[in-house]
Amino acid sequence: MTTAPHSHSPNDHRTSSDFDTTESLARETTEGTVYNVTGGDWDEVAASAAKSDDERIIVNMGPQHPSTHGVLRLILEIDGETVTEARCGIGYLHTGIEKNLEYRTWTQGTTFVTRMDYLTPFFNETAYCLAVEKLLGITDDIPDRASVVRVMLMELNRLSSHLVCIATGGMELGATTIMIYGFRDRELILDIYELITGLRMNHAYIRPGGLAQDLPPGAVDQVRAFVKKMRKNLPEYDKLATGNPVFKGRMEGIGYLDLAGCMATGATGPIVRSAGLPHDLRKTQPYCGYEDYEFDIPTADTCDAYGRFLVRLEEMRQSLRIIEQCLDRLEPGPVMVADKKIAWPAQLALGPDGLGNSLDHIKKIMGTSMEALIHHFKLVTEGFRVPPGQAYAAVESPKGELGVHAVSDGGTRPYRVHFRDPSFTNLQAMAAMCEGGQVADVIVAVASIDPVMGGVDR
Amino acid sequence: MSEQKNPERPDDEPHGGNANDDAVPAQRDDTGEVIATRRGMFGANNGGDTSGYGGLVRTVRLPGATSRPYGGPGAPGAYGDFDEIADELEGALDEQGLVPENVIDKTVVDRGELTFHIEREYLPAVARILRDDPALRFELCTGVSGVHFPGDKGRELHAVYHLRSITHNRLIRLEVSAPDADPHIPSLVEVYPTNDWHERETYDFFGLVFDGHPALTRIMMPDDWQGFPQRKDYPLGGIPVEYKGAQIPAPDQRRSYS
Numbered sequence: 001m002t003t004a005p006h007s008h009s010p011n012d013h014r015t016s017s018d019f020d021t022t023e024s025l026a027r028e029t030t031e032g033t034v035y036n037v038t039g040g041d042w043d044e045v046a047a048s049a050a051k052s053d054d055e056r057i058i059v060n061m062g063p064q065h066p067s068t069h070g071v072l073r074l075i076l077e078i079d080g081e082t083v084t085e086a087r088c089g090i091g092y093l094h095t096g097i098e099k100n101l102e103y104r105t106w107t108q109g110t111t112f113v114t115r116m117d118y119l120t121p122f123f124n125e126t127a128y129c130l131a132v133e134k135l136l137g138i139t140d141d142i143p144d145r146a147s148v149v150r151v152m153l154m155e156l157n158r159l160s161s162h163l164v165c166i167a168t169g170g171m172e173l174g175a176t177t178i179m180i181y182g183f184r185d186r187e188l189i190l191d192i193y194e195l196i197t198g199l200r201m202n203h204a205y206i207r208p209g210g211l212a213q214d215l216p217p218g219a220v221d222q223v224r225a226f227v228k229k230m231r232k233n234l235p236e237y238d239k240l241a242t243g244n245p246v247f248k249g250r251m252e253g254i255g256y257l258d259l260a261g262c263m264a265t266g267a268t269g270p271i272v273r274s275a276g277l278p279h280d281l282r283k284t285q286p287y288c289g290y291e292d293y294e295f296d297i298p299t300a301d302t303c304d305a306y307g308r309f310l311v312r313l314e315e316m317r318q319s320l321r322i323i324e325q326c327l328d329r330l331e332p333g334p335v336m337v338a339d340k341k342i343a344w345p346a347q348l349a350l351g352p353d354g355l356g357n358s359l360d361h362i363k364k365i366m367g368t369s370m371e372a373l374i375h376h377f378k379l380v381t382e383g384f385r386v387p388p389g390q391a392y393a394a395v396e397s398p399k400g401e402l403g404v405h406a407v408s409d410g411g412t413r414p415y416r417v418h419f420r421d422p423s424f425t426n427l428q429a430m431a432a433m434c435e436g437g438q439v440a441d442v443i444v445a446v447a448s449i450d451p452v453m454g455g456v457d458r
Numbered sequence: 459m460s461e462q463k464n465p466e467r468p469d470d471e472p473h474g475g476n477a478n479d480d481a482v483p484a485q486r487d488d489t490g491e492v493i494a495t496r497r498g499m500f501g502a503n504n505g506g507d508t509s510g511y512g513g514l515v516r517t518v519r520l521p522g523a524t525s526r527p528y529g530g531p532g533a534p535g536a537y538g539d540f541d542e543i544a545d546e547l548e549g550a551l552d553e554q555g556l557v558p559e560n561v562i563d564k565t566v567v568d569r570g571e572l573t574f575h576i577e578r579e580y581l582p583a584v585a586r587i588l589r590d591d592p593a594l595r596f597e598l599c600t601g602v603s604g605v606h607f608p609g610d611k612g613r614e615l616h617a618v619y620h621l622r623s624i625t626h627n628r629l630i631r632l633e634v635s636a637p638d639a640d641p642h643i644p645s646l647v648e649v650y651p652t653n654d655w656h657e658r659e660t661y662d663f664f665g666l667v668f669d670g671h672p673a674l675t676r677i678m679m680p681d682d683w684q685g686f687p688q689r690k691d692y693p694l695g696g697i698p699v700e701y702k703g704a705q706i707p708a709p710d711q712r713r714s715y716s
Contacts, residue, residue, distance in 0.1 A: 137569065
């Protein structure tokens with residue numbers, strides 16, 4: 001962490017003799033004196049700051065700070081304990097995913113987008129696939145079973161994302177118990193992911209046209225058992241946090257952003273719902289058959305971090321309701337569109353050397369059908385063509401509206417894919433939430449936005 | 459999708475039966491706007507195309523302008539929501555003394571989505587109308603996405619905005635273009651403050667300069683970065699990788715099929 005007392009004019013430089021006691025920490029620059037603080041004792045910094053007649057200090061919090069959710073850099077101008085100006089420095093985790101997508105096939109794209117917001121992989125995959133399917137014009141052909149499994153995975157994902165938000169948010173307040181609870185329950189969900197997709201994160205399980213493979217045996221039972229267990233565990237968060245005076249004292253009235261502020265800054269998700277607007281794309285613009293599920297959109301009218309916490313908690317209960325309905329709705333059937341020009345010919349199967357094409361399929365294409373072999377090869381290496389045009393698909397991710405703008409030039413690779421990540425947009429509201437408050441409240445406000453830098457920077 | 463395409467063809471376009479047409483496979487659909495011309499089949503410019511398809515010439519066409527009625531969700535081919543939005547927008551432009559034909563370059567309805575192509579100098583006025591008019595009320599802008607069409611001469615850089623109306627539960631798209639030589643588009647931060655970071659991102663990746671933006675600086679790439687990485691002429695980078703004794707070229711050096 002570096003701090004620099006702000007200098008108003010170039011003549012404001014102090015000589016290094018002023019800072020004899022802090023020689024090891026202080027460094028003179030054209031911007032003023034810079035202190036490098038990496039934790040530990042602040043007394044020296046405080047003492048030398050007290051000597052200076054300028055009360056304004058710029059604090060660079062992050063990008064390597066445990067409370068900033070990854071590599072987020074907060075640039076705070078503070079006057080005493082008050083934050084007078086707050087800015088974000090982002091881009092430390094930019095990996096060029098959107099550019100990379102343009103050099104792989106449409107199907108390979110899911111492997112990239114799942115890594116964007118790494119806490120909501122299924123939302124990234126679904127949003128991307130919905131956009132590709134819209135471009136292909138096959139939105140109505142997606143098998144029911146695939147849509148139900150998508151919804152089920154997304155709602156499990158909503159739970160795991162909210163659990164991380166509440167857990168890490170609690171930890172940043174010093175509530176380590178809620179952190180332990182949150183990660184304990186998230187682990188149950190990751191076990192389900194692992195059973196269904198083979199991976200705890202970065203699944204690439206949802207593909208344009210459907211799913212990579214069907215649910216494995218035992219998955220439904222495990223999800224049912226999880227719902228039962230989670231119904232028992234969720235009230236523990238209520239007991240721990242809801243109404244807890246310390247917890248409430250830290251969160252109430254903090255990170256205030258009303259509805260006008262949300263609309264101006266483009267904030268969606270729990271932030272806009274904590275401002276009283278029940279805006280949820282699952283209800284207003286249903287996708288994947290959400291119109292057939294029964295669930296409520298929780299709201300709060302407090303516009304603050306505590307309201308967002310309550311909204312997230314209630315959303316987790318609603319997610320459990322949806323997951324139960326998914327399990328009742330699951331009918332046997334295909335999980336990929338019937339069009340053989342889009343669907344990969346083989347269902348994957350687990351062999352002795354890992355996941356791969358099913359042996360039956362390989363036997364067929366190698367032994368009996370040359371055309372099937374050619375077709376398989378072409379589809380996997382070249383991919384399918386997507387008619388030229390553009391499409392926008394949006395899903396309600398745990399953080400807000402996750403939009404995908406996909407452009408095709410008729411080729412087998414995306415011409416351009418843009419992700420409107422809710423973390424990126426919501427993080428803009430940080431300044432509005434934090435300015436005028438205290439430094440300690442910045443942490444609470446940022447935690448209530450729940451930004452994930454993988455999604456912000458992409 | 460196809461039933462919403464423009465039924466009118468430009469008169470100067472040859473319609474089959476032409477001697478030239480026999481040499482190349484016919485386009486499945488020759489309506490729309492040509493944005494690029496491709497030669498060969500595998501995207502290889504280094505003599506790697508030994509397939510015999512080297513002489514193939516294809517045009518890339520995006521869906522072209524749609525004629526009335528625009529339809530809307532649940533009303534394809536009839537008067538629907540999209541017509542209502544277009545009527546309200548044109549009416550509001552008239553009220554402000556603007557000629558809708560000068561402001562709206564074309565209107566495209568494709569895949570159930572409505573796109574207004576706006577002349578760039580009118581973008582802030584249109585956005586303000588769309589936000590404030592009680593019959594339109596597009597309160598939420600979901601940011602801007604840049605697209606680079608190097609083959610679309612004179613309008614290489616596109617900026618695409620998606621606007622969501624929570625009041626009326628609608629979504630529309632605005633598209634603005636600028637030439638590579640003069641990559642300027644008016645900023646929408648005054649109307650939609652949320653576009654602050656989105657415009658910085660688009661500037662960072664495409665070099666589109668949003669005039670009137672309060673602080674248009676790079677946001678993702680380092681401040682001293684040279685070039686605009688998501689333009690089509692900017693290489694992906696990467697190095698060849700050895701796999702089982704063979705050199706596998708970097709992704710942007712491999713054969714492609716588009």
